[in-house]
Amino acid sequence: MRRRIAGFVASTTSRRLTSSLPIRYPLEATDAHGKPLRVGSAVILPSVASCAAGLPLENQARLNTMVGQRRRISRFDRAGFAWLGFIDGDDDFCLFPGELAPA
Secondary structure (H helix, E strand, C coil), X not given: CHHHHHXXXXXXXXXXXXXXXXXXXXXXXXXXXXXXXXXXXXEECCCCHHHHCCCCHHHHHHHHCCCCCEEECCEECCCXXXXXXXXXXXXXXXXXXXXXXXX
């Protein structure tokens, strides 16, 4: 009985998580040129506008200093956003994968 309940909870939770994403998600892990991206890929940040919008000016300024810099992708979340960090290995902010350029 316990196993059956656990299986039901796991499958129900999995369906709920998958169905809670908007239709165009998860995002495809490809850069601005359509090349595949993966964790550890080196990329250049042509813009940080999508993640800086709506943040306090201090945070926007910090993100804007990264435009044109090279970073490595630390992870992809379940929606497909690429997470990068101010220092390699961290995941401080995310961008749409299509906003990234190959390094």
